[in-house]
Amino acid sequence: ETGVTQSPTHLIKTRGQQVTLRCSSQSGHNTVSWYQQALGQGPQFIFQYYREEENGRGNFPPRFSGLQFPNYSSELNVNALELDDSALYLCASAGQGRLDTQYFGPGTRLTVL
Amino acid sequence: QKEVEQDPGPLSVPEGAIVSLNCTYSNSAFQYFMWYRQYSRKGPELLMYTYSSGNKEDGRFTAQVDKSSKYISLFIRDSQPSDSATYLCAMKGPRTGFQKLVFGTGTRLLVSP
Numbered sequence: 001e002t003g004v005t006q007s008p009t010h011l012i013k014t015r016g017q018q019v020t021l022r023c024s025s026q027s028g029h030n031t032v033s034w035y036q037q038a039l040g041q042g043p044q045f046i047f048q049y050y051r052e053e054e055n056g057r058g059n060f061p062p063r064f065s066g067l068q069f070p071n072y073s074s075e076l077n078v079n080a081l082e083l084d085d086s087a088l089y090l091c092a093s094a095g096q097g098r099l100d101t102q103y104f105g106p107g108t109r110l111t112v113l
Numbered sequence: 114q115k116e117v118e119q120d121p122g123p124l125s126v127p128e129g130a131i132v133s134l135n136c137t138y139s140n141s142a143f144q145y146f147m148w149y150r151q152y153s154r155k156g157p158e159l160l161m162y163t164y165s166s167g168n169k170e171d172g173r174f175t176a177q178v179d180k181s182s183k184y185i186s187l188f189i190r191d192s193q194p195s196d197s198a199t200y201l202c203a204m205k206g207p208r209t210g211f212q213k214l215v216f217g218t219g220t221r222l223l224v225s226p
Binding site for chain 1: 154
């Protein structure tokens, strides 16, 4: 059973640019959530996808958007990058009906200059 | 006031000590409580998961939930240098509909040989 994988590992962008982060969920998991973790803070919920539909969103502006594909992999897109977007972006997957046990990937570290 | 409060530490202990990590929360709707361990520059790893009040033991780890006090704890017995990491508490509401994890800021634990 493969775990949650994310790509790329690290990314450096400049203010105003756009970025796409990718996540492959654990085998058999159909729910994917994205979190933002700033340095020294706990992860903050961005949004969740279930069967290719967004079914919940945290307090993040619309320039944070996502997709989930038929194979349950997912993308996080961030437009008009700001300095405060610098963080570790985490993807977590869960099996159907098992949202109490979410498994996290290693994260993508995004630096915005 | 944050929904989940957690002392950021660092907490420094000698090898073999019993470690107590704690979180308090304000949302009485939380029913599921988790502890994650996060090594530096890695994704969180699920350690313990508890539903409602009570204790749960797994090897050297014991999780306690006191819903009346809105207080949860993680105890680590016979601590090892390899336990040095950041410990994040997380919680969520009932297993219906949309769900998200709400995290504390994490407590950094340092176990010295």
